[in-house]
Amino acid sequence: MKNLTDFNSKIEFLLTDIDDTITTEGQLHAEAYDALWRLSDAGLKVVPITGRPAGWCEMIARFWPVVGVVGENGGFYFTHKHSTEVSVASSAKKMSRWFFTDPETIQKNKKRLELIETEVLKTVKGSAISSDQFCRLMDLAVDFCEDVPALDEESIQKIVQIFEKHGAHAKVSSIHVNGWFGDYNKLTTTFQFLKNEFNLTEEEALTKCAFVGDSPNDEPMFERFPHSFGVANILHFKDKMKTHPQYVSGAKGGQGFAQIAQRLIELHK
Numbered sequence: 001m002k003n004l005t006d007f008n009s010k011i012e013f014l015l016t017d018i019d020d021t022i023t024t025e026g027q028l029h030a031e032a033y034d035a036l037w038r039l040s041d042a043g044l045k046v047v048p049i050t051g052r053p054a055g056w057c058e059m060i061a062r063f064w065p066v067v068g069v070v071g072e073n074g075g076f077y078f079t080h081k082h083s084t085e086v087s088v089a090s091s092a093k094k095m096s097r098w099f100f101t102d103p104e105t106i107q108k109n110k111k112r113l114e115l116i117e118t119e120v121l122k123t124v125k126g127s128a129i130s131s132d133q134f135c136r137l138m139d140l141a142v143d144f145c146e147d148v149p150a151l152d153e154e155s156i157q158k159i160v161q162i163f164e165k166h167g168a169h170a171k172v173s174s175i176h177v178n179g180w181f182g183d184y185n186k187l188t189t190t191f192q193f194l195k196n197e198f199n200l201t202e203e204e205a206l207t208k209c210a211f212v213g214d215s216p217n218d219e220p221m222f223e224r225f226p227h228s229f230g231v232a233n234i235l236h237f238k239d240k241m242k243t244h245p246q247y248v249s250g251a252k253g254g255q256g257f258a259q260i261a262q263r264l265i266e267l268h269k
Contacts, residue, residue, distance in 0.1 A: 001230065001234075001244055001245060001246065001247060001248040002246060002247050002248070003247070003248070003250075004229075004247055004248075004249055004250070004259060004260060004263045005263075006247065007227070007229075007246075007247050007263060007267075008267065009210075009227055009267065010267050010268055011044070011208060011209060011210045011227055011264060011267075011268075012044065012045060012208040012209070013044065013045045013046075013047060013194070013198075013205075013208055013209040013210070014039060014044055014045070014046050014047070014209070014210055014211075014212065014261070014264060015047045015048075015049050015190060015209055015210065015211040015212075015221065015225070016046065016047070016048055016049065016211070016212045016213070016257070017048070017049060017050060017212065017213040017214055017215075017218055018048050018050040018052060019050070019051070019052070019173060019174055019175055019214075020174040020175070020214045020215065020231070020233055020252075020253055021212055021213055021214045021231055021253070021254075021256075021257055022036070022048075022253075022254055022257050023253060023254055024252065024253030024254040024255065025253070026146065028254065029254045029255075031254055031255060031258045032253075032254030032255070032257050032258055034258070035254075035257055035258040035261035035262070036064060036065050036066070036261075037065050038261060038262075038265060039065075039261050039264065039265065040065035040066075041065075042265045042268050042269075043268060044264060044265070044268055045066075045067045045198075046064075046065065046066045046067065047066060047067060047068050047069065047070065047190070047193065048060055048064070048066060048069045048070070049069075049070045049186050049190055049211070049213075049221065050069065050070065050071055050072075050073075051071075051072060051073045051139075051141070051171070051173050051176065051178045051217060052071060052072070052132065053071065053072060053132045053133070053135045053136040053137070053141075054071055054072065054076065054078075054135055054136060054137045054138075055132070055134075055135025055136075056071070056132065056135065057069045057071035057072075057076075057078050058078060058095070060078075061078040061079060061080040061095065062080045062095065067079065067197070068080075068193055068197060070186060070189050070190055070193055072136060072137065072138040072139045072178070072180070073139060073171060073178050073180065073184075073185060073186055073217065074100065074184040074185045074186045074187070074188055074189035074190070075099065075100055075137065075138030075139060075180060075182070075184065075189070076097060076098060076099045076100065076137070076138065076189070077097075077098050077189055077192070077193045078095065078096065078097050078098075079095075079096045079197060080094055080095050080096070081094045081095075081096075082094075098192070098193070098196065099137075099138075100138070100182050100184045100189065101182055105182075106137060106138060109138070109180070109181040109182070112166065112168075112181060113139070113140040113168070113179070113180075113181070115166065116140060116162060116163060116166050116168065116179060117129060117140055117142075119162050119166075120142055120159055120162050123158065123162065124142075124151070124155050124158050124159055124162075125155070126148060126149060126151050126155065127142055127143065127144060127148070127151060127155065127159060128142070128143045128147065128148045129141070129142060129143065130142065130143045130146065130147075130176055131143070131146075131147055138180055138182070139178050139179060139180035140163075140178070140179050140180070141176040141177070141178050142159050142176060142177045142178075142179070143175065143176055144156050144159065144175070144176065144177060145174075145175055146175040146176065156172060156177060159177040160172065160177055163177070163179035167181070168180060168181050169181070169182075169185070171185070171216070171217035172215070172216050172217055173215050173216075173217045174214055174215040174233070178217065185220050186217070186218070186220060186221055187220040187221055187224055190205075190221070191205060194209070206224070206225060206226060206227075209225060209227065210225065210227035210228065210229060210264065211225045211227070211228050211229065211245075212228075212229040212230065212231065212245075212257060212260055213228075213229075213230060213231075213234070213245065214230060214231050214233050214234050214237075214253075215234070215237055216237055216240055216241050218230075218245075219241055219242065219243045222241075222243045222244060222245045222246075223243040226246065227246070228245040228246045228247070229245050229246070229247045229248070229249065229260050230244065230245035230247070230248045230249070231248070231249050231251070231252055231253055231256030231257055231260070232248060232249050232250060232251055232252040232256050233252040233253060233256075234248060235248070247260075
């Protein structure tokens, strides 16, 4: 992984994870949030690509300086046309939502995930369902360190195995194991978003976009995007990942994100 100063490409879109990438120790600090606004003001289009739930993504799309958000590890994306973008006379919906599958399938999958929830809580001591589960639509998030004492690696892998035994996909983030039914992930829905909303082909996206993340569930993005960044805490997972980002910041979390943002802004001028 190279130093940020080695990156010299001008990009148009910054795709970014949220937890432990923009946030630091579970909080969104002023430096990182200011970096989002500086990116937007410089003309770069920011798109959070997150495992966080639909309820959070509604707020992010509406209030943050972003052009859209991919949520629940690719289960959907939301976009919001702000008041400055939509005329008073316009009948266009300001909030738009795209989902990988139909409402009926979503409800069927929820029932399947409930069986997994029961087994995980019964089998893996110390695990808990994420506090934001109540506003999730597509996946089940099992907390292994956000609001509970940190579980060991064996317990985390046991959670993954239970998801997979039921035929679900499972990804480990810095705080949760997320599991879902459906052949999608952060990468596939990111390409869908860029195609639908900006008419970008995959080839165009690879040259115009950069991605920043911090953990193993970002690997599909690191593998596909040549302009890929990690905040310094990615080094904690280095030996657990097959694919690493091309560049790494000097600082962790939101401070590292701000460093990456500053580099991209300098090159965008």
